[in-house]
Amino acid sequence: MNTVASSSAAGMGVEIDDVQSGALRPRPVPYEGKFVFLRVDDRQAGRALLRRLLPVTAGGLPDVDRSQDAWVALAFTYQGLRALGVPQESLDSFPRAFREGMAARAELIGDVGESAPAHWEAPFGTGDVHIALSALSSDAAQLDRELERARVAYEDTPGVQVIWQQEVHQLPTGRTTFGFRDGISHPNIEGVGLPGSNPQEAPIKAGEFILGYPDETGSLPPMPSPDVLGRNGTYAAVRKIHTNVAAWRQYLRANTSSAEEEALLAAKMVGRWPSGAPLTLTPEHDDPELAADPHRNNNFLYRENDDRGFRCPAGAHIRRTNPRDSTIIGDARMHRLIRRGTTYGPPLPEGVLATAPTGVWSESSSEHTLNGSLNSSRPSGSTTATSSATPARRTRWPGITAEPAVSPSRRSRSGAVCGICRASWSPGAVSTASCRVCVPCAGSPSWRTEDNSHPPRGPTRSSRRGRSHGSTIRPLHA
Template sequence: MTTQAPVETLDLEDIQGFIMRSYPLPCARYVYVHIDDKQVNAARSTLEKLTELVTASTVWPDATGLEHALNIALSFKGLMALGLPTSSLISFPSAFAEGMARRKILLGDEGASDPSKWDKVWQDSNADPKKSIHLWLAVFAADESKRDSYYSQLAKLLGLGSGMSVLGFEDAGRLKDPTTQQYVNTEHFGYRDGISDVEFKGMPFPHVDGRGKLMPDGSWVPLATGEFLLGYPDESPENPLAPIPHLLARNGTFMVVRKLHQNVASFRCYLNEQSKKFPGGKELLAAKFVGRWRDGTPLTLSPDKQDPILADDVNRNNSFTYKDDRDGSRCPMGAHIRRMNPRDAMLFSKLADRRRIIRRGLTYGVHTPEDQPGNDTDEHGIMFLVMNSNFERQFEFVQQQWVHYGNDFFQGDDKDPLLGNNDGKGKMVIQGDSKTDRAPHICTGLPSFVNTRGGDYFFVPSLTALRQIALGIISTI
């Protein structure tokens, strides 16, 4: 059922556009920028010019016809480099100030995902103050040619005398169907991506069941705005702590940037070998890992086969609960989507509402054709973006307790089969079904299908805050 959501009035002109929804632009370039500490005034002037180009949420609800977009985020070191007052800096969360690399144990970034093995641009940012990533620019465009053309204009702003220098960039974008060469919402493991969006109060879109929070009467309503935007009540329901002054924080959010390398060869090999032992075959096994068939059909609604009509229906493909699947016979207890959003499972849905995150991101690298095994050294994966108002309560909790631990799902130490740092020792229990006498199946020897290759924590300011930072007029009270 689609109805208009109850709204909290938001100043869409002040909120960066990609917070609300992914743009209908299939190509992106994520640019990593350093600020010269000897040219702070020039850097502020450049930031002011860039701010005038930032795409706001006024492009919604219909962004059809949009040819390119630009968004900006700042690291804690970036805020320091731009001269924010100490009173403001110390009001930011400690997790943000520490940065992602220093949170590696909590995040499970060990072994092949350890920061010492990240891409050079991220290693340098962590080790060399002269190569710190201060500013993150996201350039989105309708195709690669338009992306390159728009970026060339921005590169001129970042040239000599700008007070800024480009440390590097990462190109990302949707994959193309090998037959039609049309862009598709599929990632390198073959799953449909971008289905489970989040809905919060004030979003300029029609309400869609399954994207917000579940009420006792079975209806769905938007989540509190403050779970994702700073300066608004959250699900507590109080205004959470936010950086000061108020105008610096309001309408902004915090963002996680993670480059996730996908070991496609290991994934395909494991599926092929394990499906020889699994009665349902390879495609059902792949669906059990995630909780959805590869076309996006939820197992809870269609446990025996893909349903393209259901998968394509935005009003149905997220509108489900686990009340009729308490034992995990349809969607396993340890499946990826149960971990990311437990919904009504295990009677802690209200707590789960405090852990929701906005997920954005695009694939990077060349896709390995389905009829080829590929190689784990092939450069491809996902540039994974998360937005939330509280790193520790939302992203870090999900990553630590739900991705890398299974106790909340009665799965002991079992990790997420896809995202978990399993390192060849992981396992996943696929529950049986007493109604059909299907026995449980245990997948053992799970390798790490995903490795972290870089990332950090960022602040996504409102346009008001960006202008204030650029002008150096952040109040000290």
């Protein structure tokens, strides 16, 4: 078995060949992909399928030849493990959040209203999803070859049914449905052998992502029993999200008075310009040249240059997800994830303000699952898949909402100027006794000093409101 050890790992290498290839790697660029959900109707058939899929499932580090870089990965839900005949004693060793599933915990994790399970696309939330198969590649031909091998395996297995499929792809623009470049940041995981995207970030303990290794506290996170069921596995959070691009555009237009202000407001909400250039490094305007440089576009921290959030607000998407070295309560290094957002459906044409069925298929892996999105999107489906997991911890963070999180009587007058970024807003501004600030800047501790003015950290780890769910990817030989 290949054990990869970094110089900083102090001899604690990761058994990388025993970790599914899709668990720790960033999403390829460009990409094509497919997700398939399977239901196991016969226990012996399900076990036979796993034996057939074992040669298809990739493990280890990426291929140096990008044209050959494709992977197929598997994850199992609680109901799937039961259908495969995992003993009840082992099933009971999984955390309650995993055993119950997301539909039963919808109110706790914020899936209410339009996002309630009653509105989810079938078979999400039904308990029928037993095995989740995912495949991604930067080369369409290579993806087709890998998928064909997997297809032959599950279609030739009576007693296992395909109940749902979703194709994903990179948009022609190379950006998300909201018009922003994605997939820039990737953590440096100790002992794995893959470099992170931020040279200023110290390697993060492997136990924050993979079961069986110490985490940032120095402890081994709990695993299901027996240990072989969880070791070298991880959570894989799966969520299908409908992004209401038209509402996003309408909100930006209604709260700005020029194209320049519209671009700035959008950047403040995301934390980057559409090209991917970070506000922390270029706060006044977009910089495509900076964004295109992989050695610079994620090479920043917050404490030295932007601790108070004047450039990138504390409520911005990228800062909420990864506060880096910001002055916060707790330790941001205990909340990292590997997120692979992929797109389905056609893009909404530029300038169109009517809605269309497009969105983001989000897959995240972390020993402590954490994920989040702008509130201009809503889930259309969610499922929990695993073969080993730890509980989801919940904290409440200030969000960016369609309306300010203050009473209407406190909204500023039309034409107000933000006291932080100096842009002018109308309905989207909020005011305090001494200043007026726009919605993105409202999350910044530069004007709010109460305890909830920035993301809390510490003992309460979280799966954030909007799209949290636990799952694991596990090597098939276990």
